[in-house]
Amino acid sequence: MNAIGKLGLKQRYALLTRGLDWEPSYQPRDKVFPYAAFEGIKVHDWSKWEDPFRLTMDAYWKFQAEKERKLYAVLDSFAQNNGQLGLTDARYVNAIKLFLTGVSPLEYQAHRGFAHTGRHLPGIGPRIAAQMQSLDELRHVQTQVHTISHYNKFFDGFHDWQHMHDRVWYLSVPKSFFDDARTGGPFEFMIAIGFSFEYVLTNLLFVPFMSGAAYNGDLATVTFGFSAQSDESRHMTLGIEVIKFLLEQDPDNLPIVQKWVDKWFWRGHRVLGLVAMMMDYMLPRKIMSWREAWDIYFTEAGGSLFEDLARYGLRPPRYADVATAEAEHISHQNWAIFYQYTHAAAFHTWLPSDEEMDWLSEKYPNTFDKYYRPRLEMWREMEKEGKRFYNNGLPQLCTTCQIPMGYTEPGDPGTICFRTSEFRGETYHFCSDGCKDIFDDEPEKFAQSWLPVHQIFQGNCGGASVEDVLRWYRMNLGADNMDQAGSPDQRQWDAWMEARRRVAG
Amino acid sequence: MTIDIKTLKVEPRRQTYANIARRFGVDKPASRYEEATLDIQATANFHYKPLWGADHWHFDEGRTAVVMRDWYALRDPRQYYYATYNIARANQYQTTERNFEFVEKRALLALMEPAWRDTVEFYLLPLRHAEWAANMNGADMCDRGYGTAVTAPCLFAGVDHLAMAQIIGRIGLALDGNTGTSLERARERWMTAPEWQEIRRLAEDTLVIGDWFEQFVAQNLCIDGVLYPLVYGRFDAEGQRAGGAGVSMLTEFMSDWSAENARWADAVIKGAAAESPENRALISGWFATWSRRAADAWRPLAMRVLGEAAGAAAADEASGALTARARKLGLDV
Numbered sequence: 001m002n003a004i005g006k007l008g009l010k011q012r013y014a015l016l017t018r019g020l021d022w023e024p025s026y027q028p029r030d031k032v033f034p035y036a037a038f039e040g041i042k043v044h045d046w047s048k049w050e051d052p053f054r055l056t057m058d059a060y061w062k063f064q065a066e067k068e069r070k071l072y073a074v075l076d077s078f079a080q081n082n083g084q085l086g087l088t089d090a091r092y093v094n095a096i097k098l099f100l101t102g103v104s105p106l107e108y109q110a111h112r113g114f115a116h117t118g119r120h121l122p123g124i125g126p127r128i129a130a131q132m133q134s135l136d137e138l139r140h141v142q143t144q145v146h147t148i149s150h151y152n153k154f155f156d157g158f159h160d161w162q163h164m165h166d167r168v169w170y171l172s173v174p175k176s177f178f179d180d181a182r183t184g185g186p187f188e189f190m191i192a193i194g195f196s197f198e199y200v201l202t203n204l205l206f207v208p209f210m211s212g213a214a215y216n217g218d219l220a221t222v223t224f225g226f227s228a229q230s231d232e233s234r235h236m237t238l239g240i241e242v243i244k245f246l247l248e249q250d251p252d253n254l255p256i257v258q259k260w261v262d263k264w265f266w267r268g269h270r271v272l273g274l275v276a277m278m279m280d281y282m283l284p285r286k287i288m289s290w291r292e293a294w295d296i297y298f299t300e301a302g303g304s305l306f307e308d309l310a311r312y313g314l315r316p317p318r319y320a321d322v323a324t325a326e327a328e329h330i331s332h333q334n335w336a337i338f339y340q341y342t343h344a345a346a347f348h349t350w351l352p353s354d355e356e357m358d359w360l361s362e363k364y365p366n367t368f369d370k371y372y373r374p375r376l377e378m379w380r381e382m383e384k385e386g387k388r389f390y391n392n393g394l395p396q397l398c399t400t401c402q403i404p405m406g407y408t409e410p411g412d413p414g415t416i417c418f419r420t421s422e423f424r425g426e427t428y429h430f431c432s433d434g435c436k437d438i439f440d441d442e443p444e445k446f447a448q449s450w451l452p453v454h455q456i457f458q459g460n461c462g463g464a465s466v467e468d469v470l471r472w473y474r475m476n477l478g479a480d481n482m483d484q485a486g487s488p489d490q491r492q493w494d495a496w497m498e499a500r501r502r503v504a505g
Numbered sequence: 506m507t508i509d510i511k512t513l514k515v516e517p518r519r520q521t522y523a524n525i526a527r528r529f530g531v532d533k534p535a536s537r538y539e540e541a542t543l544d545i546q547a548t549a550n551f552h553y554k555p556l557w558g559a560d561h562w563h564f565d566e567g568r569t570a571v572v573m574r575d576w577y578a579l580r581d582p583r584q585y586y587y588a589t590y591n592i593a594r595a596n597q598y599q600t601t602e603r604n605f606e607f608v609e610k611r612a613l614l615a616l617m618e619p620a621w622r623d624t625v626e627f628y629l630l631p632l633r634h635a636e637w638a639a640n641m642n643g644a645d646m647c648d649r650g651y652g653t654a655v656t657a658p659c660l661f662a663g664v665d666h667l668a669m670a671q672i673i674g675r676i677g678l679a680l681d682g683n684t685g686t687s688l689e690r691a692r693e694r695w696m697t698a699p700e701w702q703e704i705r706r707l708a709e710d711t712l713v714i715g716d717w718f719e720q721f722v723a724q725n726l727c728i729d730g731v732l733y734p735l736v737y738g739r740f741d742a743e744g745q746r747a748g749g750a751g752v753s754m755l756t757e758f759m760s761d762w763s764a765e766n767a768r769w770a771d772a773v774i775k776g777a778a779a780e781s782p783e784n785r786a787l788i789s790g791w792f793a794t795w796s797r798r799a800a801d802a803w804r805p806l807a808m809r810v811l812g813e814a815a816g817a818a819a820a821d822e823a824s825g826a827l828t829a830r831a832r833k834l835g836l837d838v
Contacts, residue, residue: 007683015685016674020637022696026706031713035557057668058598065595068588082515108545108653112564115647115660131644131664138657139587142541145522149540153517160523166549176552182563183555450550474523492518499513 013054018047021124033122039185042250046123049245052237053129060132063230064139071143071227078220079150085500088216089284090155090493091484094347096148096221097157098278099209101346102174104144105165109178110193111137117186126190126245129238133194136231143227147220155489156479157346164346167461168473169452170274170338172402176449177271181264183445187246188260194239196264200305200317202232203297204272208279211287247312254313259441265317266434269326270401276331277338280360281352289363294327319434322410328364329413332372337406339379340391344466346475348484351380371413388483392466394453399428400435400446407431423447528577538584543577545653568649569718571777571784576652579776581769583658590661594668597758601672604754605679613751614679621747622680628740628810629752630677630691631701635732636670638708639663642724649717658769662725665766669759676755700809703802710798718777719791725770727795730827731803731820733763739819740810767830775834789837796831800824 007015024032036043055063077083087093114134121127152158165171181192210225212218243261246253276290287293298320306316335349342349352360357376360368382389395404409415419430423443430436439446455461462472475481479488520526521535524544529535551562561567566576573579585593608614617625643663650656674688681687695701707728714720737760741753778785800820808816831838 007678011685012678015678015688016671019674019685019688019692020633020670022634022692024709024712025696026709027713032709038557056671057664058601058671060664061591061595061598061668065588065591068591072588082513085513085515105545105547109547111660112546112648112656115644115656119641119644119648127641127644128667131640131660131667134644134647134660135587135664138660141545142587145541145545146537149522152522153519154515155518158522159519162544162547163524166547172550172552175547175550179552179563183553183557185557188556445553445556448553450552455550488518496513496515503513 009054010051013051013056016056017128018051018124029122033120035120035186036122039187040256041187041246041253043122043246044249046125048248049123049125050241051125051129052241053132053234055132060135064135067227067230068139068143071223072146074223075147075150075220078223083219084151084154085496086217086219090489091282091348091350092212092216092218092284093151093155093489094157094349094484095209095212095278095282096151096218097155097347098274098282099221100144100148100158101161101164101168102171102274103205103209104141104148105162106174106178107137107141107144109182110134111141113178113182113189113193116182117189120186121190126238126242129234130190133235133238136228136235139231140224140228143224147224150220154492156476156487157348157489159476160474163474167452168346169341169397169456170345170403172450172452173274174271176402177267180267180445187256190239190242191246191257191260192264192267194235195243196239196261197268198232198235199239199243200265200298200302201268201272202236203301204293205275206232207297208275208287208293212279212283215285215287216283243309243314244312247309247314251313258314261314262318263438263441266319266323266432266438267401269323270403270431270435273330273334273403276327277334280331280363281335281349281356286359289360290331291327291363294324299324318437319432322432322434325410326407328367329371329408332360332364332368333406333408334403336372336375337395337404340389341395341404342483343390343481344470346473346480348482348487348489350484351376351383367413394456396429397451397453398431398435399449399451400430400438402449402451403431405429405431536584538581538586538589541586542580542653542657546651546656564651566651568651569716570787571716571718571780573652573777573780573784577654578780579652579655579773581654581658582772583765583769585658585661587657594665597761598668601755601758604757605675608751608754609679611751613754616748616751617744618747621744621749624810625744625749625752626677626680626687626691627694627698627700628736628806629673629756630680630687631695631698632732632736633670633673633677633688634692634695635704635708635728636666636673638712639666639724639728640670642711642720645712646717646721646724650721655773659721662766662769665762669762672755672758676752679755700806703805707798707802718788719795721770722774722788722791723795723799725766726774726831727792727799727827729763729766729770730796730830731799731823733759734826735803735807735819735823737763739807739823743811771830771834774836778835785835785837789831792831792836792838796824796827800827 111134114130114137118127118131118134121130148158165175181189184192210222213221213225243257246257279290279293338345339349357373379389398405405416407417409417417432419433419436421428421436421440428439430439456469462468470477484490520532522540525535525539526532528543547564555563640663643659643666646659647656650659677687677691695705711720711723714723737756744752774788778788804817804820807820810816811819828838
């Protein structure tokens, strides 16, 4: 053998990986990469791509296998020791129900979406990075299913998570978000998920759920959260590298990328409203308010990110100011929607206790007492009279985000915000200027939306009555739905706690 | 004396997710493979047609002419999900790593006869580009396929091919003293050497196959089914007489991998062909086309490595073994 020179990591990675590509000559390049041009993105030189990780496959396997060994040891021990008994309260489990039915299927969509870009991005560097992210996202959905498998054995609402994700009205909010990203071109997907979601907004999804788990005794979920953290940091790096690369490659890319940043910021903001409500209302032991999380993770962190990107001509997303103003309201408005419609949801709701109301007053001094406490107190009175309020009408949905039209006008929390657009002789309704703009830019796309309420009225969801629809959702009526008080989950929890007191003597 | 540990009696209310219980007709504990695989892909009520192909949904059974009542019938006999897959490969690669150390320490590659060393450079190193096409095909099948039972292992196979391309690259660096010159030469051969051109044409043609299950048959059965037995079987055996034991050690991963991956590919193809006479006819037709092309593409290289007569015979032999394998899978051949 020849004398061995030491290669630098970068050089070695380049030889082992970047050199694999070749210019096809038996098939035309545009047939091999058929989706590279239609979005209008111009890339002149893929070799300018700087690989942020330089992970060879063997290194990937080694790191990931080590993490999996540790994670599954914790999951086994959690199940063996009935870790659910260590939770702060049975109400906490509802946050995990929302996670499995609303978020885990998105991890799966990300897995397949990154397989798509891992095949179709014409540069070998980002293509491999996308393939690794595709693997990671498969990891996330599978470890979540395994973690929550134990909860499914003891609590309601988890049992048909994928079936529900494809059908249930509020789950069409996260589902349509990801369907939108998956059906965009490969570059839009990278900006939508890789940049806007993973880089700008993921801290507002992941950190609250995982910190919520840590604060509420959910050792299993917090372990997969920690375990996924190093994957997430790779994903964030890929997202930021992609946006910088596109902006550096051609000035014509700027308006396209800016439009996607605007769109996907607003789409993400609407989905994150579910997290807002989880943080402020669903966690028995609270971490911080949504408002505080928004200030830290979007206003501060996002602010410095966009300052950094300003040198490419990119400006902060349109309506960021509106979203920031909404942080005072969104959790209260969302929880009110779910409180009214919990007979049609696969998780339970409840009214906050006195202490919780006081916490909300303290965290939301400008809005809670003025706009939201009176309604909650009225509902509490109704409960006392045995008239727990359920709304038996079906709500109008925003065509873009698919959330019931319960949000208020910017600057006027007493008036519901309505916007409309005409397209091909039909009127479409929106909850906000952000959602209307998104529709107006791609009306052919958003006119296709599978809106759950429309579908129910058209008879496509199992029948004419609410009960027919819920059975079509495969909800176990009287168990998965309705108020937390009196639910089988709560009764079982109370029995466990009572037995524990007896055992403790 | 017995010690009675006081515990709460906590009874589960169900054993597994409802979709699994429905499949098995009974609520009993399910394996991690089953819970993390079956039914986890969305199947209904999609919102928008893809801008990159409005003729299908992004998850759509119609991207292949193969028809299955249940795509989850095509399970992976290895029962790989992310964790078991990664742990298996990490363990496997530990051996590869040790073999590299061993071969380097004993300078085993230097024991090769110079002529054979040139031959190894000629047949092995350009192969990493074919592995790269196989990688893209794996990602492509994962993207376009239907049902996690098939699509997840397609991505696993895809990144396995990347790993094998990188092993070949490491062998090149071991041969050229970490300069990369052998890899440059190999790329030149991949692009221009006559013995490689039909192989490259075949690789490029698989990148544009419209039906993903046809791509599955072409890549996982036909191409892999000719390439691995020839390169890591026949070529490698030839090298034994010329001091090539070091190369055998460094490519042990590929031999083990191809046997393991074939178990999965066979299960998928056998299951799909057994589903209906229509599927069997389709898959048999694809097999006829792509197995012939694979054998023809590899024949010139086999002749260069093994000599004209022996090379042609080896290609025919590989093709014959593949046909026998296809017959066992229920294909009409």
